[in-house]
Amino acid sequence: MKRRYFLSNTFKGIGSFMMLQTPLIAGAAQLLDKSKKTYTVQEVMQVILKDIPGAPFKQTVDTLKSGSESNTVTGIVTTMFTTIKVIEEAVKLKANFIIAHEPTFYNHLDDVNTTTANILVKKKQALLLKHGITVWRFHDYWHACKPDGIQYGFMKKMDWLPYFKSREELVILPKVTLQRLIDQLKEKLGIEKVRFIGDLSQSLTRVAVMPGSWGGKNQMQILESLNPEVMIVGELQEWETAEYIRDAHLTGSTTALIVLGHAVSEEPGMEYLVEWLKPRLPGLPVTHIASGNPFSWV
Amino acid sequence: MKRRYFLSNTFKGIGSFMMLQTPLIAGAAQLLDKSKKTYTVQEVMQVILKDIPGAPFKQTVDTLKSGSESNTVTGIVTTMFTTIKVIEEAVKLKANFIIAHEPTFYNHLDDVNTTTANILVKKKQALLLKHGITVWRFHDYWHACKPDGIQYGFMKKMDWLPYFKSREELVILPKVTLQRLIDQLKEKLGIEKVRFIGDLSQSLTRVAVMPGSWGGKNQMQILESLNPEVMIVGELQEWETAEYIRDAHLTGSTTALIVLGHAVSEEPGMEYLVEWLKPRLPGLPVTHIASGNPFSWV
Numbered sequence: 001m002k003r004r005y006f007l008s009n010t011f012k013g014i015g016s017f018m019m020l021q022t023p024l025i026a027g028a029a030q031l032l033d034k035s036k037k038t039y040t041v042q043e044v045m046q047v048i049l050k051d052i053p054g055a056p057f058k059q060t061v062d063t064l065k066s067g068s069e070s071n072t073v074t075g076i077v078t079t080m081f082t083t084i085k086v087i088e089e090a091v092k093l094k095a096n097f098i099i100a101h102e103p104t105f106y107n108h109l110d111d112v113n114t115t116t117a118n119i120l121v122k123k124k125q126a127l128l129l130k131h132g133i134t135v136w137r138f139h140d141y142w143h144a145c146k147p148d149g150i151q152y153g154f155m156k157k158m159d160w161l162p163y164f165k166s167r168e169e170l171v172i173l174p175k176v177t178l179q180r181l182i183d184q185l186k187e188k189l190g191i192e193k194v195r196f197i198g199d200l201s202q203s204l205t206r207v208a209v210m211p212g213s214w215g216g217k218n219q220m221q222i223l224e225s226l227n228p229e230v231m232i233v234g235e236l237q238e239w240e241t242a243e244y245i246r247d248a249h250l251t252g253s254t255t256a257l258i259v260l261g262h263a264v265s266e267e268p269g270m271e272y273l274v275e276w277l278k279p280r281l282p283g284l285p286v287t288h289i290a291s292g293n294p295f296s297w298v
Numbered sequence: 299m300k301r302r303y304f305l306s307n308t309f310k311g312i313g314s315f316m317m318l319q320t321p322l323i324a325g326a327a328q329l330l331d332k333s334k335k336t337y338t339v340q341e342v343m344q345v346i347l348k349d350i351p352g353a354p355f356k357q358t359v360d361t362l363k364s365g366s367e368s369n370t371v372t373g374i375v376t377t378m379f380t381t382i383k384v385i386e387e388a389v390k391l392k393a394n395f396i397i398a399h400e401p402t403f404y405n406h407l408d409d410v411n412t413t414t415a416n417i418l419v420k421k422k423q424a425l426l427l428k429h430g431i432t433v434w435r436f437h438d439y440w441h442a443c444k445p446d447g448i449q450y451g452f453m454k455k456m457d458w459l460p461y462f463k464s465r466e467e468l469v470i471l472p473k474v475t476l477q478r479l480i481d482q483l484k485e486k487l488g489i490e491k492v493r494f495i496g497d498l499s500q501s502l503t504r505v506a507v508m509p510g511s512w513g514g515k516n517q518m519q520i521l522e523s524l525n526p527e528v529m530i531v532g533e534l535q536e537w538e539t540a541e542y543i544r545d546a547h548l549t550g551s552t553t554a555l556i557v558l559g560h561a562v563s564e565e566p567g568m569e570y571l572v573e574w575l576k577p578r579l580p581g582l583p584v585t586h587i588a589s590g591n592p593f594s595w596v
Contacts, residue, residue, distance in 0.1 A: 085548055102537050106514060107538055115515070116519065116522065117522045120542060179596075195594070196594055224414065239533075243381070246381060247381055247382050247404075294540045295540065298477075298498065
């Protein structure tokens with residue numbers, strides 16, 4: 001890490017034109033090139049955390065779920081969920097470091113003793129071990145980035161970056177119907193079906209954007225404090241925000257709700273992570289693999 | 299309470315034929331009739347809790363959310379969610395006691411200070427006060443009933459009572475395809491659309507039945523311990539059970555998942571409560587009002 005940082009600063013002083021002209025700098029470039037191929041997991045993590053305000057955190061779920069900090073990274077895969085399919089695709093890409101937004105072992109703290117027998121957890125651990133895959137959860141840090149990496153990736157995917165206002169949770173769109181807004185979300189995020197509350201013909205401009213699962217308290221607080229015309233969420237607890245919005249409609253509110261699904265709602269943020277990582281880790285292959293939506297509808 | 303119990307025992311000794319024949323008994327029947335019309339909320343609660351093992355509980359969410367124990371009950375409405383529509387319909391029925399399975403104020407503990415402004419909570423409280431409605435949450439107690447009132451109501455609604463085996467969470471059905479099973483659930487529970495994971499043509503007999511929101515740990519524990527061919531849930535957290543089942547499929551499991559929606563999955567249990575309550579509260583009008591599903595799909 002420190003060596004790369006030093007080289008980088010040296011180059012800044014010399015300038016890129018000279019780099020290509022002198023044998024001395026060519027040698028240094030080789031050194032840099034060599035360093036590209038020898039990132040350890042720990043070095044990649046340090047590169048990333050350098051740009052996360054307040055990192056490293058004392059308490060975080062963003063720990064290694066398999067593998068080791070000392071592993072040499074052959075390639076990075078970013079994804080929402082380290083599904084078994086994502087692991088298999090990473091192996092095909094010869095990438096041994098998966099950076100995933102959500103848990104690997106089906107609960108927030110990745111407790112591997114959630115069930116008595118842990119049948120599936122053991123199978124997954126064996127698969128990760130067999131292929132020497134390191135998994136790092138990148139949840140708290142990515143949300144703590146300025147701007148929030150998930151939020152930014154969502155806005156970017158939707159082409160809504162020009163509509164950002166002072167609060168990251170709110171965009172003021174050109175007037176659009178709920179139906180058209182849902183169509184755009186489905187098309188750009190690749191979503192087959194959404195749940196919603198509202199009137200498809202209603203017109204909207206104030207859109208609260210909350211991909212993932214912010215929890216009822218946060219979702220309701222945003223509803224009351226920002227007064228959006230529609231709230232877009234990834235996931236919710238039905239007895240909280242859905243019941244709130246249903247009751248609000250019965251008292252005259254017309255604030256609509258769109259439930260995208262958790263995985264598909266935050267995937268753009270993990271896709272954007274590739275773009276954010278590449279200039280920070282020159283020469284290291286970084287690929288996004290969408291874990292996708294797990295459900296069908298009938 | 300005690301007087302009614304005494305009268306009831308007296309009648310048992312005398313027999314119903316004599317009751318209709320003698321003026322003495324007719325007078326007693328009038329007394330009973332009079333008692334029917336003067337239940338307080340507290341008396342209704344006592345009648346119910348007498349038949350719940352271990353009740354009253356020291357710690358429970360089953361508290362009064364509005365009104366008072368001393369209110370005289372004009373009629374009971376059972377429902378899943380005390381929505382504003384359910385309140386309005388109860389008022390039309392002149393029923394002032396709502397027994398609801400789920401929270402009134404959009405969070406598990408019915409904390410009325412969840413958001414800073416509490417705009418909607420205040421409106422709902424004012425509406426309940428205006429109409430003198432008492433709301434009692436009936437969640438922990440109904441699940442603690444033997445059999446679990448929600449579970450029993452679900453099985454009854456599905457005509458699955460004959461298929462109950464030793465565990466309440468499992469029924470062994472005559473062989474059915476996933477498609478046919480979903481069709482039956484939609485038809486009998488009045489559900490428009492469900493999310494699922496699985497192959498619609500697969501055949502099933504072992505069905506784990508978990509209406510409501512049991513949590514990922516319980517859902518996964520049942521998957522591993524009972525090895526069902528399909529699990530039916532009301533609600534789940536997507537990063538838990540849905541990801542578990544998706545990964546399980548990638549390791550060769552074919553256990554399917556059906557997500558009914560929280561409200562519609564437990565409503566049959568609150569409908570069954572009417573039948574359970576009526577003989578315990580003779581003369582008191584008890585009506586079920588379905589709060590229904592809050593979502594549309596597109």
